[in-house]
């Protein structure tokens with residue numbers, strides 16, 4: 263059984279202008295020891311979907327799912343007591359905005375010790391000892407001294423690492439890390455990613471890593487889920503995703519990487535992600551897709567498979583990056599060419 | 614070929630801040646920018662990289678003349694600005710403009726786009742008529758890839774990428790020769806980032822603009838830069854052409870930065886130098902080489918003597934006089950280190 267199994271997760275917000283669907287029928291399966299990255303444009307519902315799992319969305323959100331099971335517990339029907347023992351202990355999250363999730367009125371040491379107190383049966387001294395150990399693990403120099411500091415006395419990067427220390431304090435089975443290193447310098451980022459991967463390796467922690475940095479994805483993740491406008495448009499293991507993306511959005515995103523440019527200009531995706539009021543009919547990516555066909559404007563695509571990739575597209579790209587409809591044309595041409603070669607060979611053979 | 618003299622020459626620029634940490638403690642000095650020298654030519658891009666707090670934005674503010682240097686000189690288009698000379702600054706202010714990282718915070722939410730674009734003209738070109746200003750603003754909108762009808766909209770009606778286009782348009786209204794870009798694409802998605810970088814490339818080609826391009830993203834820097842300056846604790850530690858810095862980095866700190874940057878290729882073999890410790894405080898910089906507490910090659914010489922920025926190819930020749938720089942191209946590779954990683 264998977265550690266986390268989510269099927270058809272949908273989140274709608276009540277807004278002044280009516281219902282807004284921020285997450286649209288997302289599936290996610292995570293096994294013990296997995297590292298899954300979630301990537302996608304700003305506003306594509308990455309944070310909201312994970313906050314929904316944690317039960318941390320405001321009342322304006324309506325959450326529905328066919329299945330939402332963590333470690334045998336149905337997340338939709340947790341009692342308050344179960345929630346306390348699971349959320350924050352077995353399933354923990356590093357939040358995107360560290361300052362908003364640390365309490366400015368208490369020292370960071372107090373906050374770390376409190377979270378240890380809530381979830382673990384440790385003595386006072388053990389808690390203090392563990393707090394020092396945690397700050398040391400996330401690479402904060404002089405941990406004893408830092409424990410006495412208030413959040414405003416630390417830099418953004420330091421607070422981010424305090425958050426990380428709190429999230430891993432109880433050795434969670436699943437850690438959801440929402441842009442954990444975005445505020446950090448590359449030197450510190452490398453240190454933190456190393457730590458997270460080490461936890462995954464040594465204690466079989468599963469890691470869901472939300473990031474917009476394709477470099478971090480390439481170096482850290484085993485599997486990648488790509489979101490666009492609230493939907494999961496593609497999921498693949500990391501190697502084939504970078505090598506042969508199946509969804510035109512993923513392909514366009516990778517092409518926009520400066521590393522992949524050959525000239526003065528970068529490949530770019532025209533237009534912007536649709537908002538609440540300009541969601542197109544059919545495929546949500548259709549207004550920006552370079553392979554768009556008439557069908558895409560009319561009909562909503564459904565999840566299909568392409569050797570190991572799950573993809574939400576009418577015309578998934580093949581391993582050569584050609585859309586399915588083009589491949590059909592191309593293949594028939596190829597066949598013609600092949601038969602011609604055959605004829606030549608036969609001719610050659612006859613001469 | 615004409616050998617053009619550089620548009621911007623910075624000679625040992627510093628900028629110190631005095632801060633008081635408590636009512637009774639004596640004020641301390643933050644050496645945010647501790648001596649930066651470089652040259653920048655028209656049509657070229659000099660990228661500035663380094664850890665958070667190393668003084669990149671401080672340098673940006675000094676070059677844009679938002680703040681004056683504590684010491685050192687800045688020469689723009691042949692005119693020299695010294696710390697206590699405000700007349701030259703006023704005359705030059707419109708030649709250098711700045712674009713900030715945050716496309717949300719840098720635009721006044723209560724002003725329409727037209728007003729935002731025209732404001733620099735109202736202040737600096739008082740003789741221009743309202744019609745001329747509006748025509749210029751509408752032209753500029755088209756130039757940065759927006760539509761003329763956006764003229765009468767408010768900033769909140771635009772996406773992050775569009776707001777950054779507006780910020781660029783505003784910076785161009787006075788026809789500057791130098792644009793200082795402080796993390797111009799850091800807040801943008803990859804797909805929007807490439808649109809903005811393409812726009813910057815086109816504008817540079819069209820107007821022969823010089824860019825001082827600050828970014829922490831080395832893949833973006835590699836794409837945009839002609840030259841690169843690596844800063845550590847307020848000082849350049851290695852400068853050179855893009856190829857020199859990316860292919861033949863000799864300063865240990867540059868090596869660290871390059872090796873720590875994740876590569877967007879899962880087949881890439883990483884060979885990472887892991888640093889311990891943090892960027893030290895510019896209030897109390899280490900003795901000798903500022904990098905020595907974190908450097909694996911440091912010895913007693915590094916602890917005692919600060920290395921000078923000198924030519925990597927011809928050691929023993931400190932550039933004490935960068936205002937008379939070697940011919941373009943020869944300025945290529947400088948570093949400040951006693952034990953370069955050659």
Ligand SMILES: Nc1ncnc2c1ncn2[C@@H]1O[C@H](COP(=O)(O)OP(=O)(O)OP(=O)(O)O)[C@@H](O)[C@H]1O
Nearest residue numbers: 275277284303304305306307308309310311320322
């Ligand atoms: N409390 C809320 N009420 C209404 N809409 C919300 C709320 N929280 C988030 N949203 C909207 O839901 C959508 C998805 O937001 P989310 O924060 O999940 O995006 P994201 O993919 O995490 O983006 P980013 O990369 O910028 O963090 C956005 O359009 C956002 O504006």
Ligand SMILES: Nc1ncnc2c1ncn2[C@@H]1O[C@H](COP(=O)(O)OP(=O)(O)OP(=O)(O)O)[C@@H](O)[C@H]1O
Nearest residue numbers: 630632643645664665666667668669670671672895
């Ligand atoms: N007005 C000020 N008063 C006091 N100290 C300042 C001031 N402005 C900057 N500093 C300090 O100067 C140093 C350099 O800051 P600066 O903002 O230039 O760094 P940066 O390289 O732009 O960093 P980042 O990558 O985080 O933007 C920092 O230690 C900062 O705290």
Ligand code: SF4
Nearest residue numbers: 902905908915950951
């Ligand atoms: S001078 Fe010494 S301490 Fe400084 S970087 Fe070079 S080797 Fe390291």
Ligand SMILES: [Mg+2]
Nearest residue numbers: 308309310358
């Ligand atoms: Mg988010």
Ligand SMILES: [Mg+2]
Nearest residue numbers: 669670671795
């Ligand atoms: Mg800055």
